[in-house]
Amino acid sequence: MTHARVLIVAGSDSGGGAGIQADIKAVTALRGYAMTAITALTAQNTLGVQDVFPVPPAFIAEQMRSVLGDIGADCVKTGMLHDAPVIETVAEMLELMAPTVPLVVDPVMVAQSGDRLLRTAAVEALRTRLVPRASLVTPNIPEAEVLLERRIHDEADQIAAAEALLALGCGAVLVKGGHAAGETITDVLATPAGTECLRQPRIATECTHGTGCTLASAIAAGIARGMELAGATERARCYLQRALATATPLGGGHGPVNHIHTVSEFDGKSA
Numbered sequence: 001m002t003h004a005r006v007l008i009v010a011g012s013d014s015g016g017g018a019g020i021q022a023d024i025k026a027v028t029a030l031r032g033y034a035m036t037a038i039t040a041l042t043a044q045n046t047l048g049v050q051d052v053f054p055v056p057p058a059f060i061a062e063q064m065r066s067v068l069g070d071i072g073a074d075c076v077k078t079g080m081l082h083d084a085p086v087i088e089t090v091a092e093m094l095e096l097m098a099p100t101v102p103l104v105v106d107p108v109m110v111a112q113s114g115d116r117l118l119r120t121a122a123v124e125a126l127r128t129r130l131v132p133r134a135s136l137v138t139p140n141i142p143e144a145e146v147l148l149e150r151r152i153h154d155e156a157d158q159i160a161a162a163e164a165l166l167a168l169g170c171g172a173v174l175v176k177g178g179h180a181a182g183e184t185i186t187d188v189l190a191t192p193a194g195t196e197c198l199r200q201p202r203i204a205t206e207c208t209h210g211t212g213c214t215l216a217s218a219i220a221a222g223i224a225r226g227m228e229l230a231g232a233t234e235r236a237r238c239y240l241q242r243a244l245a246t247a248t249p250l251g252g253g254h255g256p257v258n259h260i261h262t263v264s265e266f267d268g269k270s271a
Contacts, residue, residue, distance in 0.1 A: 003074070004032035004224040007067055007098075008217065009060070009090055010079025010108070011040040011052075017256030018044075018210030019080060023217040025259035030239065032221035035071060037063035039090075040082055046209055046251030054082060057089040064090070068097040074224035075135075077104040077217055082118055084125040091129040102135040102223050105170075106216035107143045123147065132169030136229065138216045139165070141179040155186055155197070162190035172229055174219075178202075178211065189233060198233070200241055207247030207255040214257055215240045 006027045013019030020036050027034035039060055043051040067073070076098055081087045094103065107126055109118040118126070127147055131137055141152050144161045152161050158175050165173040177186040187198045218239050222232025243257035250256060 004221060005035065005072060005074045006032050006217070006220050006224045007035045007037065007064070007073040007076045008079065008220075009037045009039060009064065009076065009081070010106075010213070011042055011082070012038050013042055013044045013210070015045040015209070015251070015256070017046065017250075017254075018213045022210035022213040022256070022259065023077065023079065026214045026217040026239070027221045029260050030218055030221040030225075030235070032224055034217075035067045035073070037067065039080055039086055046253035046255050048253070052082070054086075057085045060086060061089050061093050064093040065097065068093075073098060073101050074226075075102045075104060075220045077106065077220040078130065079106050079213055079216070080108040080118070081126065081130075082122065084122040087122055087125040087129055091133065094133065102220075103130075103133055104216050104220040104223065105130050105134040105137045106212055107131075107137065107139050107147060108212065109143050109146060127168065131165070135171040135223065136174060136219065137165060137170050137172075138174045138176065138212065138219070140176045140212060144175050155180075155188075158186070158188050159190075159195055159197070162188040163195060166190045166192070174233065176212065176215070178208075187237065189230075191229065198237065200237065203241065203244040205244055205247055206253075207244065207249055207257055209254040209256050211240060211244070211257060214243065214259065 008023040011019045013021050024034040039055055041053040042049050145152055152158050162173045162175040172191040175188045183202050184199050185202050189196045218236030219232050222235050246261045247258040
């Protein structure tokens with residue numbers, strides 16, 4: 001078994017359901033080694049985000065330099081990068097210290113509660129500085145709409161959006177369909193080899209806080225292990241589906257998924 005080192009560059013969620021906390025739990029549950037460069041602190045719970053304390057870009061760079069210069073990484077995953085200077089800093093550090101390491105970009109823009117986590121002026125920096133560098137970009141439908149500046153009304157639009165984002169230069173795109181209506185969730189995976197619709201039944205639960213962070217980090221853990229993208233994505237989607245199905249409600253709003261439910265079940269697959 002390799003170390004499957006995953007460096008997570010993202011914000012902290014004090015409630016533990018999303019952000020760095022969810023990332024660490026997902027990577028660890030799938031037998032990876034999680035490291036972090038924290039971009040912001042949030043006062044956050046299941047009801048929403050009460051406050052955000054940004055970390056200065058120079059210190060974000062120092063965290064990345066410290067980890068990459070000593071431990072290294074087999075995959076890097078980004079989450080909440082709240083403004084353009086942070087995005088520029090992260091891009092520069094990746095170019096300097098991890099130019100060949102696979103990158104999973106989760107373009108976090110809005111929390112489950114509706115609180116905005118990415119400044120509008122930073123969207124262009126995300127689109128031009130990180131998306132083309134990424135091995136995989138994992139927007140949900142609203143995030144894909146912002147990145148492309150157009151609406152997504154149905155599955156055909158979702159497919160077209162995935163292919164349009166792929167044309168920006170990244171290795172692959174997974175446009176997640178959880179925000180669409182219906183009893184079936186369709187995620188669209190676009191790669192240079194083609195586009196595939198991945199379907200699964202919707203789990204009836206209010207415990208949906210941190211699903212995007214969790215899925216992207218679970219995929220990153222598979223990539224770090226050396227899995228092909230299709231296999232890493234399939235395993236991550238299965239992991240998240242069971243995490244939703246077995247979640248226990250916490251708090252008064254959107255509770256977290258059950259991150260640790262499959263530690264033993266996935267031992268063989270993650271080795």
